[in-house]
Amino acid sequence: MQELRDAGVMLRLIYEAMKKKGLDTDLVFSRLGVNAEYVYTEQLRTPHSAQMFFWQAVEDVSGDPDIGLHLGQLLPVYKGQVLEYLFLSSPTFGEGLRRAQNYQRLLSDAANTDFFIEGEEACMVLDTASDEVRRLRHFNECFVQGLLTFFRSITDNEFRPSRVEFEHDREEGREYVAELLGCDVVFGADENRLYFPVSLLSHPSPHAEPELLDLHERFASEQVARLEKKDIVGQVERIIAELLDSGEVTLDSVATRLDIKPRTLRTRLTEAETSFNQVLADFRYRLARQLLATTDESIDEIVYLTGFSEPSTFYRAFKRWSGMTPIEYRKTAQGKDAMVDAM
Numbered sequence: 220m221q222e223l224r225d226a227g228v229m230l231r232l233i234y235e236a237m238k239k240k241g242l243d244t245d246l247v248f249s250r251l252g253v254n255a256e257y258v259y260t261e262q263l264r265t266p267h268s269a270q271m272f273f274w275q276a277v278e279d280v281s282g283d284p285d286i287g288l289h290l291g292q293l294l295p296v297y298k299g300q301v302l303e304y305l306f307l308s309s310p311t312f313g314e315g316l317r318r319a320q321n322y323q324r325l326l327s328d329a330a331n332t333d334f335f336i337e338g339e340e341a342c343m344v345l346d347t348a349s350d351e352v353r354r355l356r357h358f359n360e361c362f363v364q365g366l367l368t369f370f371r372s373i374t375d376n377e378f379r380p381s382r383v384e385f386e387h388d389r390e391e392g393r394e395y396v397a398e399l400l401g402c403d404v405v406f407g408a409d410e411n412r413l414y415f416p417v418s419l420l421s422h423p424s425p426h427a428e429p430e431l432l433d434l435h436e437r438f439a440s441e442q443v444a445r446l447e448k449k450d451i452v453g454q455v456e457r458i459i460a461e462l463l464d465s466g467e468v469t470l471d472s473v474a475t476r477l478d479i480k481p482r483t484l485r486t487r488l489t490e491a492e493t494s495f496n497q498v499l500a501d502f503r504y505r506l507a508r509q510l511l512a513t514t515d516e517s518i519d520e521i522v523y524l525t526g527f528s529e530p531s532t533f534y535r536a537f538k539r540w541s542g543m544t545p546i547e548y549r550k551t552a553q554g555k556d557a558m559v560d561a562m
Contacts, residue, residue: 222266223266224266224327224339224455225264225267226263226264226325227259227260227265228300230435231258232294232365233361236361239293240293242280243280247315249551250552250553251269251273251509251512252505252508252510264289264449267347267348267352269354270349270355271351271352274286277290285360285392286393287358287361288361288399291360291362291363294364294365299311301322302439305439306373307373307424307427307505308424308427308428309427311420311422312418312419315424316343318432322440322443323442324446329344329347329349330347331347332337332344338417338418339416339418340416341417341419342414345362345413346410346433354392355387360385360396362415362540363385364399364405367413369547369562374419378422379416380402380413381402381414381415381421382401382414383402384404384405385408386407386408388406391555403412441562448490449491451487451488451491454477455477455484456502458473458477460498460502461476462476468526473495498543500540503526504536504541506524507521507537510525511548518545
């Protein structure tokens with residue numbers, strides 16, 4: 220099964236909103252086993268399943284039970300990406316929406332957005348492949364606000380929602396959410412949906428340009444093709460996770476599990492601009508950071524869980540990766556120095 224990932228631009232927009240809000244972003248990211256520089260990693264795609272841990276960390280650090288709603292108000296406009304160009308160079312908003320559907324993987328592997336017309340209303344079904352994320356309140360309320368901000372931007376502020384339906388429920392603050400979104404809001408619905416007047420589909424784009432549209436579509440197709448080449452990395456990571464504690468994590472053993480020849484696997488990883496050793500090292504490093512930052516597992520246990528044969532080998536590798544010893548990293552990531560200072 221392929222691990223689903225989200226485009227890094229989603230995390231970058233939220234990161235900018237967190238800074239505007241004045242949140243301790245270093246503490247949030249340290250709890251996830253990464254640092255803030257990770258946000259600007261080239262061609263970054265983050266595990267979709269990590270949305271659960273991310274939003275829990277943001278709520279814990281902020282102390283705000285409505286942090287997704289409040290960060291959504293501060294999200295910058297989604298700019299400078301090929302999906303935006305597809306909208307702008309299309310003749311109408313509706314044409315842009317239909318084209319963007321073909322390339323939604325550029326935003327997330329988990330995206331499964333549908334679109335249909337119901338009388339005088341148009342509807343977008345905002346679906347994801349993960350039931351947990353689809354019902355995640357912070358994610359839903361932040362994402363919908365980002366979507367509304369983007370749609371207003373590309374329609375010269377003409378876009379207006381008619382109704383928003385959320386799968387998650389709310390005991391308090393329903394009227395406040397409706398006020399922020401500027402429309403009726405339903406909670407506890409069967410699907411996450413965004414309704415708007417069907418007349419908006421024919422809203423013309425002042426930047427419509429057929430030649431540019433062809434260019435942007437070719438560029439979007441190339442980006443999707445590049446993502447498909449990188450799918451092999453996710454498949455290799457999944458098998459590494461299964462084999463790691465056995466100590467039998469080799470290119471040959473992974474190729475056998477994938478039912479392909481080792482030479483074929485090596486070639487496909489080269490086409491994805493990486494190598495088996497790099498994928499293995501990156502996976503071990505991410506796992507080690509996560510275990511050190513979010514658990515109290517002993518170092519010896521983490522050595523075993525990350526597939527190292529000796530603690531000394533693990534220490535040397537982690538120091539090379541992070542510039543810190545595992546113990547130093549754990550203290551920083553879990554804020555233990557800060558807690559001591561506060562006592």
